[in-house]
Amino acid sequence: MSAIRRLIAVVLLVPTVAAVALWAFAWPAARTAPRDLPLGVAGPPAATARLEKQLTRHEGAFEIHHYADATAARDAVEDRTVYGAVVVTAEGSELLTASAASPLVAQLLQQAVAQQAAASGARVETVDVVAAPAADPRGSALGASVLPLALAGIGAGALVSLLGLRGVRAVLALVGAAALVGSAAAALAHSWLGVLTGDWWAEAAVLGLSTLAVSAAVAGCAALLGTPGIGAVSFVVMFLGNPFSGAASAPRMLPEPVGVIGQWLPPGAGTTLLRSVSFFDGAAATGPALTLVWWAALGLGAVLLGAQLKPGPTRAEPTTEARRSALVT
Numbered sequence: 001m002s003a004i005r006r007l008i009a010v011v012l013l014v015p016t017v018a019a020v021a022l023w024a025f026a027w028p029a030a031r032t033a034p035r036d037l038p039l040g041v042a043g044p045p046a047a048t049a050r051l052e053k054q055l056t057r058h059e060g061a062f063e064i065h066h067y068a069d070a071t072a073a074r075d076a077v078e079d080r081t082v083y084g085a086v087v088v089t090a091e092g093s094e095l096l097t098a099s100a101a102s103p104l105v106a107q108l109l110q111q112a113v114a115q116q117a118a119a120s121g122a123r124v125e126t127v128d129v130v131a132a133p134a135a136d137p138r139g140s141a142l143g144a145s146v147l148p149l150a151l152a153g154i155g156a157g158a159l160v161s162l163l164g165l166r167g168v169r170a171v172l173a174l175v176g177a178a179a180l181v182g183s184a185a186a187a188l189a190h191s192w193l194g195v196l197t198g199d200w201w202a203e204a205a206v207l208g209l210s211t212l213a214v215s216a217a218v219a220g221c222a223a224l225l226g227t228p229g230i231g232a233v234s235f236v237v238m239f240l241g242n243p244f245s246g247a248a249s250a251p252r253m254l255p256e257p258v259g260v261i262g263q264w265l266p267p268g269a270g271t272t273l274l275r276s277v278s279f280f281d282g283a284a285a286t287g288p289a290l291t292l293v294w295w296a297a298l299g300l301g302a303v304l305l306g307a308q309l310k311p312g313p314t315r316a317e318p319t320t321e322a323r324r325s326a327l328v329t
Contacts, residue, residue, distance in 0.1 A: 020239060021239055024239045024240060024243045024244075025242075025243045027255070028243055028244065028254045028255060028258050029243075029248075031254070031255045032104075032249050032253050032254065033061070033253065034058070034061040034062065034105075034108060034252065034253060035060060035061070035252055035253070035254075035255075035256060035259070036060060036061075036062070036063040036252060037061060037062050037063060037083055037105065037250075037252045037253070038062075038063045038065060038081065038082040038083055038252070039055070039062045039063065039064060039065065039082055039083065039084055039085065039086070039109070040064075040065045040066075040067050040073045040076050040077065040081075040082040040084065040085030040086070040096070041055075041064055041065070041066055041067070041073075041085065041086050041088075042066070042067040042068065042069055042070055042072065042073040042085060042086070042087045042088070043086075043087055043088030043089060044088065047088040048066070048088055051086060051088060051093075051116065052064050054116045055112070055116070058112070065081065065082050065085075067085065069087075070087040070089075070094065070096075073085035073087055073096060074096055074129055077096050077097075077098050077129045077130065078098075078129060078130060078280065078283065079280075079283045079284065080098075080101060080276065080280055080283045080284035081284075083097075083098060083101055083102065083105045083106075083109065083250070083252075084096055084097045084098065084105070084106065084109040086113055092122055092123040092124065092125065093113070093122055093123070093124045093125075094124070094125050094126075094127060095109060095110065095113045095124055095125070095126045095127070096127050096129050097109055097110065097126060097127070097128050097129065098128070098129050098130040098131075099128050099130070099131050099132040099137070099139075100130040100131060100132045100133075100275065100279035100280070101130065101250070101275060101279070101280075102139065102249060102250040102253075103132055103137065103138050103139045104139075104248070104249045104250065104253065105249070105250050105252075105253065106128065110126055130279055130280060132279075133194060133195055133196070133197050133279075134194075135193060135194035135195050136193070136194075136195035139247075139248070141189070141193060141195040142189075142195060142196075142247065142271070142274070142275070143247040143248040143271075145185070145189065145247075145271075145274075146242055146245050146247045146267045146270075146271055147242055148185075149181070149185065149207065149210050149211055149214075149267070149270065150214055150237050150238060150241065150242055150266070150267050152181045152211050152214075152215075153178075153210070153211045153212070153213065153214025153215040153217075153218065153237070153266070154214060154215070154218055154230075154233070154234050154237060154238070155215075156173075156174060156177040156178065156181070156211065156215035156218075156219075157174065157214065157215035157216065157217065157218025157219040157220075157222065157230070157233070157299075158218055158219075158222070158230050158234075160173050160174055160177075160215070160219045161218070161219050161222035161223065161227075161229075161230060166223070166303075166306070166307040167303070167304060167307035167308075168304070170219055170223075170303045170307070171300050171303055171304065174212060174215050174216055174219055174299075174300065174303070175212065175300075177211070177215065178208045178209070178211040178212035178215060179208050181207065181208060181211045182204040182205060182206070182207040182208025182209070182210075182211060183204050183208070185204070185207040186200055186201075186203045186204035186207055189203070189207075190203055196274070196278040197278055197279065198277050198278035198279065198281070199277070202277045202278075202282070203274065203277055203278055206270065206273050206274050206277050207270075207274070209270070209273075209289075209292045209293070209296065210266055210267075210269075210270030210273075210274070210292060212292075212296045212299075213266040213269075213270070213291075213292045213293075213295035213296045213299070214233070214237055214266050214267075214295075215299070216295065216296045216297075216298075216299025216300045216302075216303065217233045217237075217266070217295055217296075217298070217299040217302075218230055218233045218234065218299070219299060219302075219303050220298065220299035220300065220301070220302025220303050220306070221233050221299075221302065222306075223302055223303050223305070223306025223307065223310070224302050224305065224306045224309070236265065237265065237266065237267065240261065240262075240265060241262065241265035241266055241267035241268060242267050243262075244258045244259070244261050244262030244265065244267075244268060245262045245265070245267040245268035245270075245271050246259055246262055246263075246268060246271070246272075247267070247268075247271040251263055251268065251272070263287075263288065263291070264291060266291075266292060266295050268288075269287075269288035269289075269291035269292050269295075270288070270292060272284075272287075272288040273285055273288035273289055273292065276288070
């Protein structure tokens with residue numbers, strides 16, 4: 001490639017990458033709003049019908065789930081079936097929220113229900129059923145953990161590939177690095193900062209699995225496609241997985257189909273799984289756990305397959321002349 005062509009490529013490529021990055025990060029953030037957000041309603045049919053009619057004025061904002069009583073509604077919040085619930089009683093209305101699931105959603109529900117109550121002159125009491133930890137009431141630390149884990153996974157996968165580790169050795173290196181990252185991250189987030197409050201070992205396992213899902217995918221694509229595979233997976237994880245994860249808000253707060261896509265990628269699945277394990281005793285953990293296992297298994301399988309398809313250089317047998325020269329010397 002001539003110098004002029006290289007110059008043109010750089011001039012065109014850099015703005016393109018910047019534009020894609022700006023779109024991926026800024027567009028979902030600028031369009032944050034509830035989209036079919038699961039919300040429970042419990043109480044007498046006549047009262048809940050009026051409430052539901054008021055809530056559905058925001059077309060497409062809420063997905064209403066009906067429950068027989070306050071106990072069932074609370075269970076639904078704790079099981080992560082809904083983000084919150086409104087319980088209508090003779091004494092007034094009660095809003096059940098779970099700021100641990102998303103502080104932004106909890107605040108939004110308080111505002112929406114308070115507006116409806118103010119219009120009708122009713123009183124609303126808010127109960128945070130599953131509260132965010134006192135050390136991270138806004139969920140900022142949890143949201144900020146997505147990028148470092150993604151970078152750790154990309155770095156581990158790229159390093160294994162560039163150092164020439166292959167087959168079983170590469171798999172052992174990836175698993176070992178992910179285990180250490182998970183332990184270190186749990187020590188920082190749980191033991192030191194106090195932003196995670198669940199079982200320490202379960203949190204370390206989730207953090208390690210999130211890292212392994214990325215690192216295995218990077219190393220696996222590199223084993224099959226070469227160095228371009230590192231760039232391909234890094235692009236998907238950084239420019240799609242990170243901003244589409246919904247870590248700072250919630251998947252149902254992102255434009256469609258961004259929220260769904262984000263949960264198919266390791267950063268989004270890892271964030272959802274970490275919330276479930278740390279704050280909800282593992283409720284609704286099966287889906288994101290399977291997603292991470294799927295990424296890790298396919299990546300490690302690709303690493304082993306690449307070692308079989310592209311065997312390393314074998315040591316050549318010395319020729320007769322070489323053996324004679326060795327004997328003479």
